[in-house]
Amino acid sequence: MAIFRLHSLVSNAKQMIKLHNKHQPDVPRGYLAVYVGEIQKKRFVVPLSYLDQPLFQDLLRRSEEEYGFNHPMGGLTIPCQEETFVNVTSRLHVS
Template sequence: MAIRFSSVLSKTKQILTKNQQIVPKGYIPVYVGEVEADKKRYVVPLSYLSHPVFQDLLQSVEEEFGFNHPMGALTIPCTQQTFFHLTSKLKY
């Protein structure tokens, strides 16, 4: 199953329009956390979207949530420790 980048990017544009928080050009906001109350917002480089490890993570997110995320940005349901471990291995 391929990740639909156009869907992710169009949702990001909607989020940026609705949300007054500034996201630098070339980055995307994501919420990370397993429990709603523990989710934290991070801004990651768009280049992560093309990395195979990150694509696997996005695929699992799509299967669980689709691309309708109630937090207003892409939601990644994993621990912050797991997210940091994964992103520390990515080069952008």
């Protein structure tokens, strides 16, 4: 059941990215823009390969719990502190 839910979560995120990137021509192919922050949102551009990483998938689960699929910034919004996001993505970049 958890695997199906995770697959659905990643699939929905990929659909949202396709729609979002059509309106964001400055996002290179193979990357996605996400908005991170609890109060003030900061935009980050990250590789699509992060979608396959368990640490990033945890952030996607948080996003789904907080916003469902109605993201306030019009793009994928991740409700965590900027410092936490940078820490997670820097660990993904190294591995």
